[in-house]
Amino acid sequence: MKRFMLPALAGVVFFGASSAYAQTYPTKPITMIVPFAAGGPTDTVARLLAQSMGAKLKQQILVENVGGAGGTIGAARAAKATPDGYTIFLHHIGHSTAPALYRKLSYNAIDSFDPIGLVTDVxxxxxxxxxxxxxxxxxxxxxxxxxxxxxxxxxxxxxxxxxxxxxxxxxxxxxxxxxxxxxxxxxxxxxxxxxxxxxxxxxxxxxxxxxxxxxxxxxxxxxxxxxxxxxxxxxxxxxGLPGFEVAVWHGMYAPKGTPKPVIDSLVGALQVALKDPTVKQRFADLGTEPVEEKRATPEALRAHLKADIDRWSPIISKAGVYAD
CATH class of the missing domain: 3.40.190.10 (Periplasmic binding protein-like II)
Structure with missing residues (x-):
């Protein structure tokens, strides 16, 4: 009997700890890694979200610009961060093209992250x-x-x-x-x-x-x-270019293994931010708009990322463009 009860008890303890953590989260500022230089378009989107999400979570969200190598340096740092909800990551369409562009990546674009949700199509x-x-x-x-x-x-x-x-x-x-x-x-x-x-x-x-x-x-x-x-x-x-279409979508992620209750809190804050009149107006001024709520979810981002990796890989391969 003891052998069968211990794993079950462990599960109850873990769930209880996870729930308690989520109820107190966040207790300190959150870092949002942007894998590009300050002042660029992705940085602009990040800072608008950081202000509104921070207000919802009642903690400051600090934007950290980690540029270089087409966004892969920042992505690698985010992938290696402690999965406790205090590091999140905002990237654009480049997250889906990196697997085809770079021969060696220290992370997996899908498996190294827990998706939070899509943000905008620019x-x-x-x-x-x-x-x-x-x-x-x-x-x-x-x-x-x-x-x-x-x-x-x-x-x-x-x-x-x-x-x-x-x-x-x-x-x-x-x-x-x-x-x-x-x-x-x-x-x-x-x-x-x-x-x-x-x-x-x-x-x-x-x-x-x-x-x-x-x-x-x-x-x-x-x-x-x-x-x-x-x-x-x-x-x-x-x-005069029939069928030509490309939009720069942005997605938000957390390191793999971030507790689900924490992800849920971040999803909620993101969805509130995307309805914020100030964010919507600033997005409109910049020629874009927030995604619908049903797309600002982990499931929607996961599916979108996978589909875009499948779309861009053959195009990049045919062009013969690679980086070491």
Missing amino acids: PMTLVARKDFPAKDFKELLAYVKANNTKVTYANAGLGSASHLCGMLFMSAIATDLTTVPYKGTGPAMNDLLGGQVDFMCDQTTNTTSQIKGGKIKVYGVTTKKRVPSMPDVPTLNEA
Whole structure:
């Protein structure tokens, strides 16, 4: 009898401890790891969420920028963190492309994390320096095809959203362009504003204010529908690239093994934040919007991540783009 009762008793003790922990969680500030430099689009999303989620949890959420290697350095740190709910991790679509882009990863994009939920789908924009000669997308297409060795396409580095969008664009127009990789979106945008590079594809969270300020030209958005904050900008599908679509989704994770009651608390805080009028307005100003509540769940993020890994792996493999 004793042999059979002990495991059951252990389970009761563990459940009781887990429940008690969840009831007191959090008792100290939480760190949200963002695997990119401060000031970029993912950092902007993170800081909006951190403020609202922190208010719900009654603890400060500190954003820690751990950039480098297309987000994999920050991801590795998050994967190795203590699974106690005091480290969470916000990443974008790059989390689904890293397994194909990098030959060696110290973590598994799916198995090393407990998903919390999807956050937002951010459209991208095809933009150029202010004095780029093409007036519209039709002229842009003709120009880059005729001058492919001279035209420079900036991106924020291997595995970045702008890199992925650029690969799809070059594949769609069957033209290879001269790419100029940067260490982040900020430096790439600075050189675009300064006229050192010709054009790039980047998230609306990073381009909307520059477009509205007339500092750069815009040729189209990469989603099926136009962006409400820029209703006059056509989709690339409308402009002449049928079926072209890419959005930069963001997801929130915790290290694998984080207690479920703690995950539930974080899910609840995330869902409250996504309904926060201030967050919704700021997202709208940046050309995006929060996901529906049913998508801000661990199950939805897990399924979305798996589907995107399956989508991007053959595209990256065909392009022959890898990093050690």
